[in-house]
Amino acid sequence: MSGLQRITVLGATGSIGLSTLDVIARHPERYQVFALSGYSRLSELLALCVRHSPSYAVVPSAEAAQQLRADLRAAGSATEVLVGEAGLCQVAAAPEVDAVMAAIVGAAGLRPTLAAVEAGKKVLLANKEALVMSGALFMQAVRRSGAVLLPIDSEHNAIFQCLPGDFSRGLPQVGVRRILLTASGGPFRQTPQSELAAVTPEQACAHPNWSMGRKISVDSASMMNKGLELIEACWLFDARPAQIEVVVHPQSVIHSLVDYVDGSVLAQLGNPDMRTPIANALAWPERIDSGVAPLDLFAIARLDFQAPDEQRFPCLRLSREAADAGGSAPALLNAANEVAVAAFLERRIRFPEIASMIEHVLDREPVVAVDTLDAVFTADRQARLLAEQWLSRHGR
Ligand SMILES: NC(=O)C1=CN([C@@H]2O[C@H](COP(=O)(O)OP(=O)(O)OC[C@H]3O[C@@H](n4cnc5c(N)ncnc54)[C@H](OP(=O)(O)O)[C@@H]3O)[C@@H](O)[C@H]2O)C=CC1
Ligand SMILES: CC(=O)[C@@H](O)[C@H](O)COP(=O)(O)O
Numbered sequence: 001m002s003g004l005q006r007i008t009v010l011g012a013t014g015s016i017g018l019s020t021l022d023v024i025a026r027h028p029e030r031y032q033v034f035a036l037s038g039y040s041r042l043s044e045l046l047a048l049c050v051r052h053s054p055s056y057a058v059v060p061s062a063e064a065a066q067q068l069r070a071d072l073r074a075a076g077s078a079t080e081v082l083v084g085e086a087g088l089c090q091v092a093a094a095p096e097v098d099a100v101m102a103a104i105v106g107a108a109g110l111r112p113t114l115a116a117v118e119a120g121k122k123v124l125l126a127n128k129e130a131l132v133m134s135g136a137l138f139m140q141a142v143r144r145s146g147a148v149l150l151p152i153d154s155e156h157n158a159i160f161q162c163l164p165g166d167f168s169r170g171l172p173q174v175g176v177r178r179i180l181l182t183a184s185g186g187p188f189r190q191t192p193q194s195e196l197a198a199v200t201p202e203q204a205c206a207h208p209n210w211s212m213g214r215k216i217s218v219d220s221a222s223m224m225n226k227g228l229e230l231i232e233a234c235w236l237f238d239a240r241p242a243q244i245e246v247v248v249h250p251q252s253v254i255h256s257l258v259d260y261v262d263g264s265v266l267a268q269l270g271n272p273d274m275r276t277p278i279a280n281a282l283a284w285p286e287r288i289d290s291g292v293a294p295l296d297l298f299a300i301a302r303l304d305f306q307a308p309d310e311q312r313f314p315c316l317r318l319s320r321e322a323a324d325a326g327g328s329a330p331a332l333l334n335a336a337n338e339v340a341v342a343a344f345l346e347r348r349i350r351f352p353e354i355a356s357m358i359e360h361v362l363d364r365e366p367v368v369a370v371d372t373l374d375a376v377f378t379a380d381r382q383a384r385l386l387a388e389q390w391l392s393r394h395g396r
């Protein structure tokens, strides 16, 4: 290990942010917090600043900054407060920073994550939406800047661990036949289609195995999470969608597998606790304690596998179609999904209407090439507009 690593945690008040800080706090000799960001949970951000003494905290507005500054001074903290996207990009790219945990949820994380990439940082990528939206541009920026991109998403971290170190030569060149992307199936894995219209946000957010933020929990319930992860895996591992097979594995113990041409299938297993992939990426290529208990195979006893049901979970089909279409299609898919999930969480639409809204947007907006970030955000805006129109046309 070479010296103390200074870390920026974007999205520190969220589920991934808190797990990251838990791992960091176990290794004060290795890691120091440089900056933390929050959005709505600002009293939690204050407590995190007091606990971890970052140089900077970032909040969304001038009013929030004024309040946090006053609270920090009262608590005797020297943390400086920055504002908005410019503040996020500043702490992501600051010369003092060694690694950035990108854990803002949704499209809001794209510019700050790209700022870290463009500054050549070690980027720990949880914010899958950023890569889904801007895949080709994002990966070009990684190659141009020499940033080290490490996947945090449990499946992608598992795949990363099961691939050889030189996988960027190309999957066929390193003997990979296909990637097996595991899916828990979510809370509605066994729910009949006829009952899905009545499910509530609380039921959707009650993931059987993982404790996560509300947006990704709904994505898991609709299996859009797996669709986004399919696209994420294509970019991270330079794979075609056809090289990736989704396998429903209800226990979430195997986090994904890599199938090699000689018939070997390598898997990564572990308890469903995000501190494992976070510790793996923070310390990579070394290994550190994450606080996660050892896997008890006798207690788990069995591992099950099923094919996904695209009839009940159309978001998976829509994602594969967007992955195949390329260009602006994944950005349209992602933006429509963000609007639909927010509407479902606000009880404005029923659960199956998430997929209806996304299909509506994808059917109406032509797919175009995206050569610039502006083109990505144009697609994002257009999809949000169409999704909002769907809501008002349906009286929601
Ligand atoms: N949770 C998990 O186990 C996993 C998560 N991921 C991915 O990691 C990312 C984070 O997920 P998770 O931690 O569950 O989500 P949470 O909702 O728990 O946390 C999201 C974080 O982003 C902040 N945030 C929300 N909106 C904005 C915005 N508009 N601008 C700036 N910051 C914002 C939140 O601040 P505040 O809370 O203060 O409002 C919070 O810090 C997602 O992309 C998700 O898909 C991937 C794999 C697993
Ligand atoms: C922890 C993690 O990586 C999540 O993305 C998790 O995979 C969600 O589970 P499913 O989408 O498989 O239900």
Ligand SMILES: [Mn+2]
Pocket (backbone or CB within 6 Å): 153, 154, 155, 229
């Ligand atoms: Mn995942």
